[in-house]
Amino acid sequence: MNEEQIKQLCIRADETAGEPPFRLITTAGIRRQVRRRRFVRVAVPASLAAVLAVAAALSAIWMRMGGPQPQPQRIASLEEQVQQLQARTDATLKLMQEVLERDRQDRRLAALETELASIPDPVQEIDRQVDKTAFILVYQADKLYKELNQTESAVAAYKEVIQLFPTNQWANVARERLSQIEQRRLNKSDGQKGEPKWEPRNT
Amino acid sequence: MAAMAKVTEELALVERFRRGDDSAFEAIVEQHAAAVAALANRLLGWPGDVDDVVQEVFVAAFFGLKKFRGESSLRTWLFTITVNKCRSFRFRRLRRLRRVAVEEVTARESRERSGEKAALDQEALAQVRRAIQVLPRKYREIVVLRYLQGLEVSEICELLGITANAMQVRLNRARKRLKEQLGDLLEE
Numbered sequence: 001m002n003e004e005q006i007k008q009l010c011i012r013a014d015e016t017a018g019e020p021p022f023r024l025i026t027t028a029g030i031r032r033q034v035r036r037r038r039f040v041r042v043a044v045p046a047s048l049a050a051v052l053a054v055a056a057a058l059s060a061i062w063m064r065m066g067g068p069q070p071q072p073q074r075i076a077s078l079e080e081q082v083q084q085l086q087a088r089t090d091a092t093l094k095l096m097q098e099v100l101e102r103d104r105q106d107r108r109l110a111a112l113e114t115e116l117a118s119i120p121d122p123v124q125e126i127d128r129q130v131d132k133t134a135f136i137l138v139y140q141a142d143k144l145y146k147e148l149n150q151t152e153s154a155v156a157a158y159k160e161v162i163q164l165f166p167t168n169q170w171a172n173v174a175r176e177r178l179s180q181i182e183q184r185r186l187n188k189s190d191g192q193k194g195e196p197k198w199e200p201r202n203t
Numbered sequence: 204m205a206a207m208a209k210v211t212e213e214l215a216l217v218e219r220f221r222r223g224d225d226s227a228f229e230a231i232v233e234q235h236a237a238a239v240a241a242l243a244n245r246l247l248g249w250p251g252d253v254d255d256v257v258q259e260v261f262v263a264a265f266f267g268l269k270k271f272r273g274e275s276s277l278r279t280w281l282f283t284i285t286v287n288k289c290r291s292f293r294f295r296r297l298r299r300l301r302r303v304a305v306e307e308v309t310a311r312e313s314r315e316r317s318g319e320k321a322a323l324d325q326e327a328l329a330q331v332r333r334a335i336q337v338l339p340r341k342y343r344e345i346v347v348l349r350y351l352q353g354l355e356v357s358e359i360c361e362l363l364g365i366t367a368n369a370m371q372v373r374l375n376r377a378r379k380r381l382k383e384q385l386g387d388l389l390e391e
Contacts, residue, residue: 006378009385010350013331020244022257025232027225030265033258 136171137161141177155181213277219268226280228268231292236282238352242282246289247348248336259288275361282352285364286344293340334384342377 141157144150158174158181165171217226239260245255263284271280335346348359349370355365363370 003378006381007350009331010335010346010381013328013335014245014249014351016325016328017244017249017332018239018251019255020240020249020251022236022240022254024236025229025258025261026228027265029258030262031263 095178129170130165131170134161134165134168138170138173151181207250210276213274217277218269220334227245231277235278238278239281242347243289245351246286247342249332252374256288256292260285263288279358279362286362290340294349297310332386334381338377338380341373343378344377345373346377
């Protein structure tokens with residue numbers, strides 16, 4: 001079997017197969033094909049990406065919404081956690097109420113202290129009134145002695161101050177006046193006349 | 204002289220296409236589509252439907268024609284594209300074709316066992332086609348281009364990018380394989 005035999009056999013086999021049908025392609029057809037291929041090249045990956053994005057989003061929503069059905073142990077654990085959270089919430093609320101109550105009490109105490117501070121001390125007030133009364137008496141006695149020249153009435157008034165308010169400063173003043181009056185009487189009896197040298201003490 | 208005129212005509216068509224004349228490309232398609240389809244049909248094992256491959260070849264030619272330098276004939280250039288497209292197309296079907304070939308060998312052995320002495324009829328010629336089809340790619344392409352397309356050695360060498368010596372070696376080996384597969388048919 002030589003080359004020519006094989007060649008002829010191949011040619012006969014090819015001839016019996018017949019001519020292949022085909023369409024004549026045009027430039028417009030080629031351009032359409034190119035446009036279609038470009039579209040597919042862009043659209044397929046874009047569609048795939050969109051589908052993947054939607055699937056991911058749905059998966060995320062599913063995970064958030066429901067997820068797998070919880071097991072009884074998981075339910076019990078969740079209930080326990082809820083109870084613990086409730087107890088902690090109650091304790092926190094109670095503590096808050098206590099803190100608020102204490103704050104209210106503190107504010108009330110501060111208001112009372114302020115009110116109390118505004119009230120004058122009665123002892124000091126009495127002392128002030130006593131001092132004032134003693135002064136008035138001494139003043140009137142001085143007026144009797146100097147202006148009205150009623151020495152006896154003035155001496156009586158000084159003695160009254162000393163009797164009523166022995167520890168007061170005006171009692172000392174009254175004693176000083178009495179001493180001066182006594183001294184003047186002695187001088188008068190010795191033949192000396194003169195006005196008293198002391199002046200009423202201003203308050 | 205006629206060949207020279209043909210080359211000149213082809214270059215004129217290509218130049219017209221480069222200048223934006225779509226009718227020039229359609230003229231090229233009209234001239235070479237049948238030959239391209241026949242080559243694709245043979246390289247793909249006579250499937251009968253080579254429209255997709257022909258379309259792909261001319262789409263590639265449409266975009267590549269502007270780079271065509273005229274160093275080879277337009278037909279050789281289109282055949283080169285066809286061979287490459289057929290290689291890609293055939294690669295996807297390779298396993299299926301091999302399975303078919305095995306089934307055919309089994310069928311032939313069965314006929315031999317039955318002692319049937321059939322003439323070289325259509326079935327036998329189909330068997331020849333299948334034998335060519337299951338040849339390794341480098342042998343199959345040589346057989347198709349040399350025997351069935353009737354191309355010159357120089358043109359085949361240019362088309363496949365091989366030397367004349369390499370082409371002869373491949374052709375001899377292809378023949379040897381065909382003899383092995385079609386020995387009984389050839390004796391008849």
